[in-house]
Amino acid sequence: MTIKEEIKKIIEKALGRSLMGEAIKGLTKEAAVFSVEVPDDKNYGDYSSNVALVLAKQLGKNPREIAELIKKEIEKQKNIATLKNNLFSKIEIAGPGFINFFIADKFFIDNLKNIDKNYGKAEGPERGRRIIIDYTDPNPFKEFHIGHLMSNAIGESLSRIYEFQGAKVKRVCYQGDVGIHVAKAIWGKMQNKGLSWGQAYAFGAKSYEENDGIKKEIIELNKKIYNRSDKNVNKLYDAGKKESLKHFDKIYKKLGTKFDYFIFESETGEVGKKIIEKGLKDKVFEKGENGVIIFKGEKFGLHTRVFINSGGLPTYEAKDLGLAEIKYKKYAYDKSVIVTGNEVNEYFKVMIVAMGQTNKKLAEKTKHIGHGMLRLPEGKMSSRTGKVIIGESLIEKVEKLVEEKVKNRELSGKEKAEISEKVAVGAIKYSILKQSIGSDIIYDFDKSISFEGDSGPYLQYSYTRAESVLRKAKVEKIKESFKKLPAEIGQLEKMMSYFPEIVFKAAENYEPHFLVLYLTELASEFNSYYVKNKIVDKNDEFSPYKIALTEAFTIIMKNGLWMLGIKTLEKM
RNA sequence: GCGCCCAUAGUUCAAUGGAUAGAAUAAAAGCUUGCGGAGCUUUUGAUAGAGGUUCGAAUCCUCUUGGGCGCACCA
Numbered sequence: 326m327t328i329k330e331e332i333k334k335i336i337e338k339a340l341g342r343s344l345m346g347e348a349i350k351g352l353t354k355e356a357a358v359f360s361v362e363v364p365d366d367k368n369y370g371d372y373s374s375n376v377a378l379v380l381a382k383q384l385g386k387n388p389r390e391i392a393e394l395i396k397k398e399i400e401k402q403k404n405i406a407t408l409k410n411n412l413f414s415k416i417e418i419a420g421p422g423f424i425n426f427f428i429a430d431k432f433f434i435d436n437l438k439n440i441d442k443n444y445g446k447a448e449g450p451e452r453g454r455r456i457i458i459d460y461t462d463p464n465p466f467k468e469f470h471i472g473h474l475m476s477n478a479i480g481e482s483l484s485r486i487y488e489f490q491g492a493k494v495k496r497v498c499y500q501g502d503v504g505i506h507v508a509k510a511i512w513g514k515m516q517n518k519g520l521s522w523g524q525a526y527a528f529g530a531k532s533y534e535e536n537d538g539i540k541k542e543i544i545e546l547n548k549k550i551y552n553r554s555d556k557n558v559n560k561l562y563d564a565g566k567k568e569s570l571k572h573f574d575k576i577y578k579k580l581g582t583k584f585d586y587f588i589f590e591s592e593t594g595e596v597g598k599k600i601i602e603k604g605l606k607d608k609v610f611e612k613g614e615n616g617v618i619i620f621k622g623e624k625f626g627l628h629t630r631v632f633i634n635s636g637g638l639p640t641y642e643a644k645d646l647g648l649a650e651i652k653y654k655k656y657a658y659d660k661s662v663i664v665t666g667n668e669v670n671e672y673f674k675v676m677i678v679a680m681g682q683t684n685k686k687l688a689e690k691t692k693h694i695g696h697g698m699l700r701l702p703e704g705k706m707s708s709r710t711g712k713v714i715i716g717e718s719l720i721e722k723v724e725k726l727v728e729e730k731v732k733n734r735e736l737s738g739k740e741k742a743e744i745s746e747k748v749a750v751g752a753i754k755y756s757i758l759k760q761s762i763g764s765d766i767i768y769d770f771d772k773s774i775s776f777e778g779d780s781g782p783y784l785q786y787s788y789t790r791a792e793s794v795l796r797k798a799k800v801e802k803i804k805e806s807f808k809k810l811p812a813e814i815g816q817l818e819k820m821m822s823y824f825p826e827i828v829f830k831a832a833e834n835y836e837p838h839f840l841v842l843y844l845t846e847l848a849s850e851f852n853s854y855y856v857k858n859k860i861v862d863k864n865d866e867f868s869p870y871k872i873a874l875t876e877a878f879t880i881i882m883k884n885g886l887w888m889l890g891i892k893t894l895e896k897m
Numbered sequence: 898g899c900g901c902c903c904a905u906a907g908u909u910c911a912a913u914g915g916a917u918a919g920a921a922u923a924a925a926a927g928c929u930u931g932c933g934g935a936g937c938u939u940u941u942g943a944u945a946g947a948g949g950u951u952c953g954a955a956u957c958c959u960c961u962u963g964g965g966c967g968c969a970c971c972a
Contacts, residue, residue, distance in 0.1 A: 362913080373916090420916045614970090640970065640972090672972090674901085766909090772908075777935060778922060779910080786936075852937065855932080855937085856936075862932090
């Protein structure tokens with residue numbers, strides 16, 4: 326249990342006591358929702374609760390009086406294990422009626438002693454749950470662009486946060502290997518074999534819109550692809566798909582993602598179609614113009630969408646219904662998370678409501694996360710027009726910058742290559758994960774990827790430096806120990822105790838940026854500590870303690886960075 | 898036209914209805930005996946506008962302005 330939960334429990338217990346019971350008579354359930362937070366200002370204690378303010382509002386009483394009562398009740402509690410150990414050094418009432426809890430130094434030290442590689446692991450409600458996460462989802466025959474990079478960074482991080490918390494996570498990549506976009510790309514390739522698949526797609530897409538004749542041609546081609554009736558087309562299709570997937574594999578390797586299941590749109594259509602046919606009988610779906618089958622979202626405050634088109638083919642919406650069942654068949658999950666760009670937020674609302682009618686059980690387990698779009702300063706990216714930033718070329722570009730930085734170091738070529746890759750990927754992932762998921766990133770190469778301050782390399786650097794300190798300690802044969810403790814502990818020790826609850830918060834809110842923020846502050850705190858203290862020092866009796874503290878820092882940083890999908894380095 | 902989302906230092910981002918709105922970057926000034934300067938310390942600087950609800954609003958409601966996305970057979 327985290328300290329935050331512990332304090333919450335202590336407060337709840339106090340509220341149940343006789344004296345308080347009388348004082349808080351007539352409260353509604355909603356009133357019991359209060360928070361325990363780490364305040365920004367350390368003068369307000371290590372943890373602070375607004376419980377008295379919330380209750381006072383409900384009761385129409387003075388919040389400070391309520392706070393006094395709660396404080397008294399808490400101080401009366403003797404049977405809580407941590408209270409026996411003097412969890413609190415002081416409880417104060419401040420401001421309009423906040424109750425501020427000051428945690429005893431001894432507690433932080435004890436916590437520090439317990440930090441090992443399992444610190445913070447497998448805590449919280451996700452433990453043992455089966456979670457399936459669907460992300461990245463690039464389309465074969467099209468480019469892997471920075472939007473996919475974004476989905477990948479977020480999906481991978483969420484996967485790892487859940488895994489760290491003890492969930493059994495399966496990663497899914499759902500890929501559109503059929504549909505008009507494929508026909509456009511193949512058409513483009515047929516016109517000019519020299520084009521890359523991305524270029525072929527852009528050419529096909531442009532021609533499709535500009536020329537009605539070509540449009541018909543491409544639609545015909547799409548049918549051939551669908552029923553595999555043309556040998557030459559099949560050959561091109563198979564080769565193109567293989568090439569795309571091979572290319573994607575290389576990128577996943579670099580990014581550090583291993584998918585458990587690859588599911589293709591060509592598999593989901595039939596399953597989806599059957600669901601719609603059954604749903605039509607059950608009046609979930611209805612017929613619309615030109616023989617299409619639609620779902621009337623208006624009944625649920627949403628909009629209408631087509632599930633089967635006039636050609637009798639399942640649309641993306643029908644396929645998604647099929648996809649959910651296929652996923653469940655592969656892995657009977659407790660929760661299914663789908664990470665995509667937020668441009669499809671409205672679409673997903675309709676799709677999930679429709680699923681609620683056809684398969685309520687799965688719909689309730691499904692959670693869509695719409696992340697912000699990576700936008701260019703001059704407007705939207707579009708692979709149709711070829712105005713995209715290709716994922717791989719971005720990584721390469723950043724790698725070049727890192728190479729420039731390490732050029733003159735005394736490192737082997739192999740080491741330099743490893744550093745470039747890890748630092749580049751770390752920088753990119755950090756810049757994606759540092760902000761809350763929903764908001765867009767305006768992509769500007771010079772500003773978006775940073776190596777200083779608030780950045781991936783800053784965290785990697787802090788870790789590497791700490792590791793280097795530990796290596797020195799080993800050489801000088803000073804071992805970590807808690808025998809000799811400093812008179813007073815600082816912010817660094819305290820921050821380390823927050824780690825488990827931050828992981829918890831990130832998982833609960835589907836927000837890796839809480840973790841990014843925390844790690845950045847922790848690194849900053851460590852760096853300040855580092856310049857103020859000589860850690861490895863034979864003549865300093867506190868050196869063993871400082872080394873222990875440094876070691877704890879590296880453990881938290883390593884696990885934290887792992888959850889962000891950022892690799893650590895011994896040298897950089 | 899309708900619906901959803903957004904607007905915070907020059908810039909990029911934080912802030913479950915809470916206390917003095919935090920960082921980073923840019924700008925300016927500093928850190929030579931030390932363990933890695935991709936670092937550390939200090940200074941300047943912001944809630945789009947107008948109302949409302951509340952003990953308390955960047956956060957909730959209404960309107961205005963300015964953006965993004967979606968709205969029947971693309972994904």
